[in-house]
Amino acid sequence: xxxxxxxxxxxxxIGISLAxxxxxxxxxxxxxGLSILEGAVxxxxxxxxxxxxxxxxxxxxxxxxxxxxxxxxxxLTLTNIVIxxxxxxxxxxxxxxxxxxxxxxxxxKIRRLKE
Amino acid sequence: MTLGLIGRNAGRLLVPLIFIxxxxxxxxxxxxxxxxxxxxxxIATGVALLLVSYYYRDCLERFIPITNFKLVExxxxxxxxxxxxxxxxxxxxxxxxxxxxSGGLFGHPVAYGVNPGDLFTxxxxxxxxxxxxxxxxxxxxVVTLIMxxxxxxxxxxxxxxxxxxxxxPLVSKRKKGKGGRK
Amino acid sequence: xxxxxxLATLILLVPAVGLNFGDPIxxxxxxxxxxxxxxxxxxxxxxxxxVFDYRGFDTLGEATVLFIAxxxxxxxxxxxxx
Numbered sequence: 164x165x166x167x168x169x170x171x172x173x174x175x176x177i178g179i180s181l182a183x184x185x186x187x188x189x190x191x192x193x194x195x196g197l198s199i200l201e202g203a204v205x206x207x208x209x210x211x212x213x214x215x216x217x218x219x220x221x222x223x224x225x226x227x228x229x230x231x232x233x234x235x236x237x238x239l240t241l242t243n244i245v246i247x248x249x250x251x252x253x254x255x256x257x258x259x260x261x262x263x264x265x266x267x268x269x270x271x272k273i274r275r276l277k278e
Numbered sequence: 279m280t281l282g283l284i285g286r287n288a289g290r291l292l293v294p295l296i297f298i299x300x301x302x303x304x305x306x307x308x309x310x311x312x313x314x315x316x317x318x319x320x321i322a323t324g325v326a327l328l329l330v331s332y333y334y335r336d337c338l339e340r341f342i343p344i345t346n347f348k349l350v351e352x353x354x355x356x357x358x359x360x361x362x363x364x365x366x367x368x369x370x371x372x373x374x375x376x377x378x379x380s381g382g383l384f385g386h387p388v389a390y391g392v393n394p395g396d397l398f399t400x401x402x403x404x405x406x407x408x409x410x411x412x413x414x415x416x417x418x419x420v421v422t423l424i425m426x427x428x429x430x431x432x433x434x435x436x437x438x439x440x441x442x443x444x445x446x447p448l449v450s451k452r453k454k455g456k457g458g459r460k
Numbered sequence: 461x462x463x464x465x466x467l468a469t470l471i472l473l474v475p476a477v478g479l480n481f482g483d484p485i486x487x488x489x490x491x492x493x494x495x496x497x498x499x500x501x502x503x504x505x506x507x508x509x510x511v512f513d514y515r516g517f518d519t520l521g522e523a524t525v526l527f528i529a530x531x532x533x534x535x536x537x538x539x540x541x542x
Contacts, residue, residue, distance in 0.1 A: 170476035178469030215482035249529030
């Protein structure tokens with residue numbers, strides 16, 4: 164069980180980020196929780212493609228006679244990081260507009276639809 | 279709100295080094311780890327350092343207007359689309375690697391197996407790396423600069439009226455005396 | 461609400477202990493990419509040749525997503541003309 168440490172860390176990080184999103188009232192803390200969730204998913208994707216005693220999949224000055232780790236998963240993770248950046252930027256812009264209009268970032272106090 | 283003398287000069291000395299390092303990561307994308315996205319994010323860090331050391335609205339807005347970063351970002355995406363469409367013009371299919379091992383711009387043949395890397399190999403891949411690097415740099419700089427300026431409180435016509443009003447009392451001060459305008 | 465979160469974490473821990481870390485389920489396309497990417501694309505970096513040559517269409521879509529996100533942020537912070 165000690166060899167599965169990356170997967171146990173992924174499960175704990177998903178649990179922590181779900182607890183932050185569901186239980187906190189401040190909107191900026193909700194955005195932080197979503198950013199932790201996106202980082203945990205990227206870690207899970209990269210840890211899926213690891214071979215025992217493998218090297219990075221690059222042919223420049225590679226040590227002789229070693230296997231390479233799987234390269235497809237790393238390409239998926241590159242795309243996922245950029246999409247996470249775009250989502251976080253748009254959410255923070257919306258939080259700034261809500262603060263300008265209502266004067267607070269507490270999500271219990273912005274339940275009025277029209278003011 | 280600018281920093282002191284040491285802060286401003288240290289920021290001004292470090293920004294070209296950050297640009298050179300980010301450009302090195304972008305250009306060597308097909309030999310070493312790295313590539314377009316990583317190098318573009320490193321170059322955008324240099325713009326963030328420039329933003330912290332000088333206050334943008336007082337010192338830098340006349341020299342580096344935000345329109346230049348928008349042009350750079352659009353040029354990056356257009357270069358990617360034109361390189362993708364060039365595959366249809368030459369032979370078969372979108373994004374076809376037609377410069378690979380052909381003796382043209384990036385067309386040296388590759389020694390197979392483990393080798394020290396050659397910069398001028400691999401066809402259209404360095405061109406696409408350069409386009410994506412420029413696009414990510416422009417996009418992250420535009421997002422940082424726009425969110426730093428914040429929200430506008432007045433509309434454009436009210437701002438023009440205030441600017442005209444604050445310039446007028448220098449003319450009419452001799453006629454009306456003091457205490458005329460707020 | 462806390463009970464639901466703890467229950468979700470415990471349910472997620474079951475496949476985490478079940479997977480083995482150093483021995484992935486190897487598909488045949490990964491081995492094809494490692495063996496043939498230097499011959500067909502001429503790049504030393506296998507990940508760069510996957511992202512820009514074998515699956516370059518996904519990178520085009522991702523560049524468009526980044527462009528649209530910046531467009532949305534710039535539209536939120538615009539000056540209003542009355």
